[in-house]
Amino acid sequence: MFTGIVQGTAPLVSIVEKNEFRTHVVVLPASLREGLAIGASVAHNGVCLTVTAIDGEHVSFDLMRETLRLTNLGALQVGDRVNIERAARFGDEIGGHAMSGHVICMAELVELEEAPDNRRLWFELPAEYGRFLFDKGYIGVDGISLTIGEVKDAGQASRFCVNLIPETLSRTTLGERGPGERVNIEVDPQTQAIVETVERVLASRR
Template identity: 50%
Template sequence: MFTGIVQTKLPVFTLDRRDDFATFTFEFPEQLLAGLQCGASVAINGTCLTVRTIDGHKVSFDAIGQTLRVTNLGALIQGSVVNIERAARFGDEIGGHVLSGHIMDQVEVLAVDDSADNRVVWMQRPAHLAMFLLDKGFVALNGCSLTIAQVEDDRFSVHLIPETRDVTTFGDVVAGNKINLEVDAQTQAVVETVRRLLGDGKLLADLTKTLSA
């Protein structure tokens, strides 16, 4: 489980790519190494990966073909910079929202509008996920917990404060970039439950009768 509060951004130190498989190695700072063990979960651009090896400050992760196809990890090269978050622990402050690290799709950045203290990023709103991408709702983008600022039929925007721009890769995002997206699990559960109720007239009638009793 993750919180969507990115702890740092790191470049890919080395990359070993084979058919439908890749091993990424990063040089972790001291503060992220504390208590880290092989087998631990770490979010890389919001994608939950498992620590394979730890050699001093060098930490490696494997990604299989499905992960490389569904997420933007498949486009990484040596030197590419990614967002990093260690798995949450019981008792940690949840400053964002609960994330699984399971990416649902990639969305394209359509436009970036900058001002002195704000950055507005517009992204695709894919039809198959549009019902979960709601005005003022939560969304995870490259592992960052963000609030949707504005929604249009085929696109949505998020506003980034200077802290988010500095700590995450969103300070360097440009139109055309592909961003990993994970919808908010609670929003997904509510929307899908309502859809099932509306799709089943008898079930909806029974629910209405119960609520009015």
């Protein structure tokens, strides 16, 4: 389980390419390595990955075919940075919302609105996932727990915006994102469960 409160970013320093398989090596600071062991779960841009090797500050993670297909991790190159969150522990403060680290799709950044001390980002995702979007609802964007500001129907797609404060821009990679780039999306698990349950009940009554 994760909370969507990103603890920092980490640079990708090595990529080992195999057949529909990748190993990423990132550099984690001492604060994020404390108590870290092989087999532990760490979210990269909101994707739950398993630690496969630790060599000092260099920590390795394996990415399977489905992860490469469904998320933006497969497009990363050496030198890129990822948002990092260690798995939540019992008793930790839940400052965001409960997240599983299971990305449902990617969304494209289509518009960026600048304002003093904040920034509004508009994202577009496939229309089939629009039913999970609600004004003031929760959403995970590259592993960051955010509140949806507004939702719009864009025909073959759905659009939503989030408003970012300077702390979020400085602590995460969203401050570096530009139009055309794609982010990982995890919808609020409770919202997803409620929507799908209601859909099944209504379908059974037809």
